[in-house]
Amino acid sequence: MYGKGLKPLSIATVVALAAGLSLVFFYAPNDADQGFIQKIFYLHVPLAMVSLVGFIVGGVFAILHLRSGDRRWDAYSYVSIHMSVIFGVGVLITGSIWAKASWGHWWVWEEPTLVSYLIVFLLYATYYPFRYAIEDRDRQARYASVFAITAGSFVPLNFIAVRLSESLVHPRVFATTNGGLPASMMFTFLVCLTAMALLWVTLVKFELTAKSASGQVKRLRRALDAPPAGPRSRIAPEVS
């Protein structure tokens, strides 16, 4: 039963998000250098961290899928990656807004974490055409798991490489994100991070429940020998 626990989870997410938002705007002090603009940090960075962890979690589910052959893990892997890609869109847009606000350009190549993230995002964006191109569902699930594992291993390596490529003297755009965060900011950040993590888990569970419901409808349809319904998705793994 995928829907079990969805209610308390959603409530916790709402509470955490509300708490986080209030802290951001009523408690956390303005940054000395970036001023009010720095508030985007509490949105952008948690989104980024949660989605990166989500990609790795997708890779872990993929390992479980390959080892057990149980297609349920493939569904978990797909939904984890799917949700992380959606969060990723948010990361790139908020990152771009932050860059424009503090640096004047909609994109800055000098910010290594943003650039690394773009590369990771581009890689995971190929997950969908990749799945789509493999017709046999069984093979599709296996290959997708291989992709998820390869891409998951890629994430840390990519961050290392991009970080190293940056000239050490060029000032970072998002300089406040490293060390020196006063306690009030750190607390606010942690609450926001928790809220984003809860949001991710809630939405993943939500999506799995919806897939499960769809799957049960198909089972029912088959059991009743009812005529088949509309077109099925070529790539989204089925859950029941």
Place this chain on the structure above:
Amino acid sequence: MSLLPLGTPALPLDEAGKYVAGAYIVFVLLLVIYVSIMAIKLQRIEKELRELATFAEQGPSGTPERGAAQSSPGPPERGAEQGSPGTPGRGAEDVPVDSKTQPAGGSDRNLVPSEATAGPSAEIRGSSDV
């Protein structure tokens, strides 16, 4: 790493408010778009369930009520014994049970067998009372 002096932000402070608001609005928008897409999916599921309930009550040959109880016997046999020839495409989907990869019964390889195999029968019977 200490805060590097970036000088004044590129924009005056009242402009900055717009960008911060923009970022948070983007986040909310993404969330709302996601929820709407899921709502559409939910609508579709509801519609299909309604169709199936009607279908189950009337049956393909018009026998009321009995269709629901009859079409869900013990789970492993369900696929193999129900009038398979009638439904197009089922032949292609009914793959012989491969005990290596299928933990429980189930003749369709695209479906992952769910944990509660006894549950659905009771649930189907229950829902026909609605």
Place this chain on the structure above:
Amino acid sequence: MTPSRVAFRAILEKDLRTELRTLQSLPAMALFAVTTFVIFRFGLDRTQLSGSLASGVLWATLLFAAILGINRLFVAERHEGGFDAIRLAPIDRTALFAAKAAALIVYLAVLEAIVVPVFAIFFLDSAAAIPPLAAILLLADIGLAATGTLIASMAVNSRARDLLGPLVLLPLVVPLMIAATGASRHLLEAGGPGYERFGTWLAVLGLYDLIFLLVGYAVFDFLLED
């Protein structure tokens, strides 16, 4: 020799012999690279290259030429039942992965042996950078071979196989390119090879090679399951 080693050698020799006899990939890859150099000469409006521009042109060209070769890597296996043969044989299936990756390294090495001197003749002042460059080329070849073999083996079984391979491969090799160009841009400096952060980049290349060889080794079995 264990059966897997025998299989490894057999597959590798078969691939190399086929390529030698039919010459279907290498000349095309080399020709593509040289023509691309000409395009760059006009596109950038330069007759001499050095530093980051030189390393960028060299590595971008090598990468795209390599992709041409990677696309073709498993085509014969698919058409002539090579995959089935491996599945039936009582050996470790990663022998196929190892053999194909080794073959790809050989192709890339031969490609570079032809193309890099041409590059030097076209755009460089002196050939002093070439020996240290060879080390970078070797490490990059290993990484490209590991990732390329893995992706190609999946792409060949898909519908849009010519498109899918490069599509998925390109983001994956970005760290490799970052490291390779990072080291090359100092080697190709106008005043003679510089070795700034050479060790760092070699380490990154080595790490990349290690990770993707391990990943390929670990998952290849699952790719061949029927």
